[in-house]
Amino acid sequence: MWDQILAGVVVNLQPSVLFVVAVGTVVGTIIGALPGLSAVSGVALMLPFTFTMEPARGLIMLAAVYMSAEYGGSISAILINTPGTSGAACTLLDGTPLTKKGQAQEALYTSLLAGTVGGAFGGFVLLFFTPVLADLSLFLGPAEIFWVAVAGLSLVASLSGKHIVKGLIGVILGVALTTVGQDAISGDMRFTFDVYQLVAGIPLVPALLGLFAVASILNLLENPEQSIAPLVMRKGALRFAYEKLMGMKLLLLWSSILGTVVGIIPGAGASISAFVAYGEAKRISKHPEEFGHGSYEGVAAPECANNAVVGGAMVPLLALGIPGSGSAAVMYGALTVHGILAGPRLFTERADVAYTFMVGLMSTVVAMLVFGLVTIRWSSLMVHVPARFMVSGVLALSAIGTYGLRNSLFDVYVLIALGVLGYLFSKVDIPLVTIALGLVLGNLTEQSYQQAMMVGMVDAGSGWLYFLKRPIAVILMLAALAVLISGILQNLRESSSAGPGPSESGMAPGERRRISLRAANIVIGLVLVALAVFGLVEAQGFSDRGALLPRLLCGVLILLGTILVIASVRPRTGVHQARVFSFAGVPWPLWWGVVIAFILFGLGSDRFGFYESAFAFLVVTTWMMSAGEANPRRRWLVPILYAAGFDAALYLVFRLILDIPTPPGPLL
Amino acid sequence: MKRIPLCMVGVALATVVASVSVASWAGESSAITKPAGYPSRPVEFIVPFDPGGGADASQRVFNKYAEPIVGQRLVIVNKPGAGGATGWAEMVRAKPDGHNLAIITPPFNLIPPLVRPKQTGYKVDQFTYICIYAVVPDLLYALEGGQFKTLKDVVDYAKQNPEKTKAANTGALGADFMTTLLIEHATGTKFTQIPFTGGAQALQATLAGTTDVMVGTSLYAMAQKGKLRPLAIATNQRDPQLPDVPTFKELGYDVFSERYRAVGGPPGLPGEIVAYWGQVCRQVVNAPQFQAEMDKIGQPAGYRDPAEARKAIDQMTRDMQALVEKYNLAK
Numbered sequence: 001m002w003d004q005i006l007a008g009v010v011v012n013l014q015p016s017v018l019f020v021v022a023v024g025t026v027v028g029t030i031i032g033a034l035p036g037l038s039a040v041s042g043v044a045l046m047l048p049f050t051f052t053m054e055p056a057r058g059l060i061m062l063a064a065v066y067m068s069a070e071y072g073g074s075i076s077a078i079l080i081n082t083p084g085t086s087g088a089a090c091t092l093l094d095g096t097p098l099t100k101k102g103q104a105q106e107a108l109y110t111s112l113l114a115g116t117v118g119g120a121f122g123g124f125v126l127l128f129f130t131p132v133l134a135d136l137s138l139f140l141g142p143a144e145i146f147w148v149a150v151a152g153l154s155l156v157a158s159l160s161g162k163h164i165v166k167g168l169i170g171v172i173l174g175v176a177l178t179t180v181g182q183d184a185i186s187g188d189m190r191f192t193f194d195v196y197q198l199v200a201g202i203p204l205v206p207a208l209l210g211l212f213a214v215a216s217i218l219n220l221l222e223n224p225e226q227s228i229a230p231l232v233m234r235k236g237a238l239r240f241a242y243e244k245l246m247g248m249k250l251l252l253l254w255s256s257i258l259g260t261v262v263g264i265i266p267g268a269g270a271s272i273s274a275f276v277a278y279g280e281a282k283r284i285s286k287h288p289e290e291f292g293h294g295s296y297e298g299v300a301a302p303e304c305a306n307n308a309v310v311g312g313a314m315v316p317l318l319a320l321g322i323p324g325s326g327s328a329a330v331m332y333g334a335l336t337v338h339g340i341l342a343g344p345r346l347f348t349e350r351a352d353v354a355y356t357f358m359v360g361l362m363s364t365v366v367a368m369l370v371f372g373l374v375t376i377r378w379s380s381l382m383v384h385v386p387a388r389f390m391v392s393g394v395l396a397l398s399a400i401g402t403y404g405l406r407n408s409l410f411d412v413y414v415l416i417a418l419g420v421l422g423y424l425f426s427k428v429d430i431p432l433v434t435i436a437l438g439l440v441l442g443n444l445t446e447q448s449y450q451q452a453m454m455v456g457m458v459d460a461g462s463g464w465l466y467f468l469k470r471p472i473a474v475i476l477m478l479a480a481l482a483v484l485i486s487g488i489l490q491n492l493r494e495s496s497s498a499g500p501g502p503s504e505s506g507m508a509p510g511e512r513r514r515i516s517l518r519a520a521n522i523v524i525g526l527v528l529v530a531l532a533v534f535g536l537v538e539a540q541g542f543s544d545r546g547a548l549l550p551r552l553l554c555g556v557l558i559l560l561g562t563i564l565v566i567a568s569v570r571p572r573t574g575v576h577q578a579r580v581f582s583f584a585g586v587p588w589p590l591w592w593g594v595v596i597a598f599i600l601f602g603l604g605s606d607r608f609g610f611y612e613s614a615f616a617f618l619v620v621t622t623w624m625m626s627a628g629e630a631n632p633r634r635r636w637l638v639p640i641l642y643a644a645g646f647d648a649a650l651y652l653v654f655r656l657i658l659d660i661p662t663p664p665g666p667l668l
Numbered sequence: 669m670k671r672i673p674l675c676m677v678g679v680a681l682a683t684v685v686a687s688v689s690v691a692s693w694a695g696e697s698s699a700i701t702k703p704a705g706y707p708s709r710p711v712e713f714i715v716p717f718d719p720g721g722g723a724d725a726s727q728r729v730f731n732k733y734a735e736p737i738v739g740q741r742l743v744i745v746n747k748p749g750a751g752g753a754t755g756w757a758e759m760v761r762a763k764p765d766g767h768n769l770a771i772i773t774p775p776f777n778l779i780p781p782l783v784r785p786k787q788t789g790y791k792v793d794q795f796t797y798i799c800i801y802a803v804v805p806d807l808l809y810a811l812e813g814g815q816f817k818t819l820k821d822v823v824d825y826a827k828q829n830p831e832k833t834k835a836a837n838t839g840a841l842g843a844d845f846m847t848t849l850l851i852e853h854a855t856g857t858k859f860t861q862i863p864f865t866g867g868a869q870a871l872q873a874t875l876a877g878t879t880d881v882m883v884g885t886s887l888y889a890m891a892q893k894g895k896l897r898p899l900a901i902a903t904n905q906r907d908p909q910l911p912d913v914p915t916f917k918e919l920g921y922d923v924f925s926e927r928y929r930a931v932g933g934p935p936g937l938p939g940e941i942v943a944y945w946g947q948v949c950r951q952v953v954n955a956p957q958f959q960a961e962m963d964k965i966g967q968p969a970g971y972r973d974p975a976e977a978r979k980a981i982d983q984m985t986r987d988m989q990a991l992v993e994k995y996n997l998a999k
Contacts, residue, residue, distance in 0.1 A: 040719075043719075044718075044719035044720070044746065047719055051728070051732070137872075138872070138875055140872075141873070141876055141878045142873075142878065181750075182750060182784075182841075184839045184840060184865045185840060185863050186840055187784075187839075187840035187841040187997075189784055189787045192787050194786050195787075196750075196753065196757050196787060196788060196789030197754060197757075197789070199749070199750040199753060199754065199780075199784075199787050199788070200749030200750040200753075200754050266866075266868040266869050266872050267865060267868070316872070320871075320875060320895075321871070321891050321892060322868045322872045322875070323720075323868050324868075326718065329718060329721065330718070330719050330720035331720065332720055333719060333720025333721065333724060333725050336720075336725050337725055337728065337965065339961070339965070341890055342891070343892055344892065344893075344895050345891065345893060406746065406749065406754075407745050407746065407747050408747060408749075408754070408758075447865060451863070451864065451873075451878075454834075454860060454862050455834060455862060455878055458831070458832050458860050661743065661745055
């Protein structure tokens with residue numbers, strides 16, 4: 001083995017290979033940072049370029065894209081509260097508060113260094129433990145995967161903040177959203193309402209993007225005067241981040257392990273790893289109350305995990321021919337096109353390719369680090385952009401990035417819809433991160449359960465016996481229980497500590513319009529019960545298997561909704577319930593204007609062309625947000641110039657460089 | 669006798685040589701009748717699957733060889749979702765001017781409108797099939813070194829233990845689900861089908877021993893040699909690349925199951941564009957390097973012109989319909 005590794009090192013030091021690593025790293029970081037387009041998109045976009053390259057070289061380039069995209073996603077998550085990749089959805093929870101405190105650079109360095117640790121760990125494991133791990137991975141059956149997924153879902157307890165009921169509602173809603181579409185297990189069409197685009201389900205990345213980015217912009221629009229963040233350019237930011245990381249070595253190790261293991265499981269990728277790592281980090285942290293308000297652990301853990309996934313996903317890909325994630329599946333295709341079949345034959349027939357690639361993965365980690373170090377100072381300048389450009393720009397960028405995922409305008413509608421929903425949820429303190437947790441883990445949980453039950457019926461005469469007869473499954477079940485219990489305990493500690501936390505919307509007491517949280521809770525409770533009843537009615541048309549999860553979710557929703565109503569009608573926990581939040585001072589015309597403009601942008605793309613609609617949207621939105629400007633040039637000319645310039649840049653990047661065809665209009 | 673001036677001979681010779689070379693160069697492309705002014709811009713191919721998958725790979729290989737013939741860029745646009753149904757629903761709504769085509773992989777596109785017509789965004793008769801360029805057979809696999817060494821082992825076991833043979837598939841009501849039903853029907857047995865999402869998970873399940881058998885394409889016979897054991901192939905004759913694998917037919921079971929890689933377009937595609945692409949397709953499939961590349965990715969090349977393609981796919985539609993009715997799968 002060592003001589004093969006050495007041979008791989010020699011190949012990787014060749015200038016041509018270093019070049020493709022560099023190209024892949026730059027492309028990956030940028031595509032990762034672009035909201036919407038994720039690591040898979042980046043790898044898929046670069047795939048055609050590998051056809052003319054030598055197989056190992058092409059594969060290394062794709063790995064470079066994958067690795068640095070998982071880091072790149074954190075750039076926009078931290079700076080503009082927009083997850084660039086689904087794996088970075090957690091990073092914004094603490095990244096954005098840090099940016100608001102003026103510590104954007106420290107956060108970025110933390111993400112970079114943590115990602116380097118995770119990536120290196122994953123790469124190391126890949127290089128030295130692939131055969132062992134690949135064989136071990138075959139012990140993971142549906143029963144084991146089910147408990148891993150449940151353990152992930154149990155993190156809702158530690159992620160719920162003060163109100164576990166709201167957190168549970170969030171995770172149930174998230175899982176409920178994943179039931180939409182054709183059920184792979186029963187073939188039932190669930191909640192598709194004869195809309196054919198819904199048959200494939202609600203796409204994850206647009207949903208996450210909408211929940212976090214769009215919703216937060218809608219929140220921002222309530223106070224458009226406040227700028228995004230003060231940027232404090234400190235010279236010691238890197239050292240600061242480094243020292244922070246030195247203080248969380250155990251967490252980094254654990255996050256790396258989690259990320260690698262999740263990567264090995266086929267069908268579980270960066271997004272699951274990030275949420276699991278984040279939840280775990282909060283659960284074992286000495287300062288869990290800091291999470292969500294600017295905890296460095298909250299940035300480091302998910303970023304470490306989502307880079308460790310890369311190495312992990314390669315383990316079953318190379319050794320078994322089973323891609324561990326979507327990006328790995330594209331890389332499988334890259335090998336196939338060269339006539340190289342990933343799997344058991346790879347190590348016997350083309351071990352040179354395998355080892356060159358595995359060594360190459362380590363060099364992609366180094367390249368990501370170098371590129372990141374060089375560019376962080378420049379990328380963090382983004383926070384200086386005034387809100388009126390930032391809002392329209394981020395929305396437009398999210399739209400085109402979302403479109404580019406599946407070349408689907410429907411996905412853009414999902415983006416908008418989830419954005420509005422996320423805004424509403426955040427207003428009633430349903431933590432968005434729990435909804436995201438449900439979204440990310442819902443399918444895996446349901447499907448692995450059903451598969452285990454079906455296999456169990458055959459193997460053990462009953463599904464439940466099957467679960468109990470498999471030792472690894474039992475261990476994982478106890479682990480899931482432990483996670484749940486410790487999360488609940490932590491939650492109880494948080495709730496019993498100091499009084500009401502700050503409301504998420506800007507507080508200004510004593511104005512005309514106030515809506516009491518009590519009233520809102522009652523309404524929410526009733527709405528949830530109504531929704532659940534509707535769900536139960538719909539579920540009557542499903543098969544028994546297909547109806548199982550929907551019925552369970554609806555049942556719990558009815559329970560939780562009722563609890564919410566009762567608790568709000570008779571406030572026993574008086575302090576929380578008396579809190580009010582105000583809608584006064586919110587520039588409603590502006591808020592609605594931007595929302596309607598965004599919706600029209602989406603609808604108009606099909607009819608009038610994507611870039612044409614984008615231009616109109618950019619002009620209108622920036623103009624609306626410049627309404628306070630006295631100088632007519634600033635009110636009119638600047639938006640038009642900005643819109644033209646930004647639209648042209650979008651066209652250049654997405655149409656000309658990335659070659660993503662969009663609905664055509666009269667001009668473009 | 670008039671003396672023919674030498675220069676005249678020279679000019680004549682030059683003209684003859686010139687026209688022969690032009691003719692032989694034009695002869696290549698004149699074999700294909702290109703409609704005037706078509707294609708006027710890059711042609712988009714919708715691939716309704718994820719990049720890197722089987723259909724995606726085969727279309728990329730096809731486009732690689734077709735591009736020089738067509739003279740315009742052939743761009744792949746991935747629109748995954750619902751086992752291909754989402755992308756095809758978009759394709760049938762595209763303008764039928766020949767610049768929006770797609771890869772169609774019967775029987776994948778035939779099943780959704782048969783089993784869930786209300787939620788499928790297209791109807792079976794809305795496809796314009798241009799040609800088939802690859803024919804991919806289905807095989808039944810079991811774990812190498814496991815309890816099943818031959819198809820007979822599986823059938824015997826299944827007959828003695830009804831509903832105890834676990835077959836992995838890539839999703840309820842998918843193509844391999846249907847093929848497994850065919851096998852059950854032909855052998856008079858009943859398996860328990862365990863659905864997974866995607867080939868990677870189904871493969872992992874079979875390699876891990878979670879499931880006993882699975883239906884897959886010939887790719888697994890090559891990629892998983894030594895780990896997965898091909899028990900039978902669902903074609904009329906043995907595959908020359910897999911000479912040791914018996915056909916279902918020779919073992920006495922009437923199981924015929926193939927997947928096609930076809931080029932198609934929206935309804936109303938002009939006949940001359942269809943004919944043009946049919947000829948481009950034939951030229952691509954005849955190229956030995958194309959055949960070699962397709963063999964390497966486990967999708968053997970095979971040409972059916974527009975009429976033959978239509979006939980074959982109609983037959984496949986009827987077979988699928990019969991299965992759907994027999995097992996009462998439609999809703």
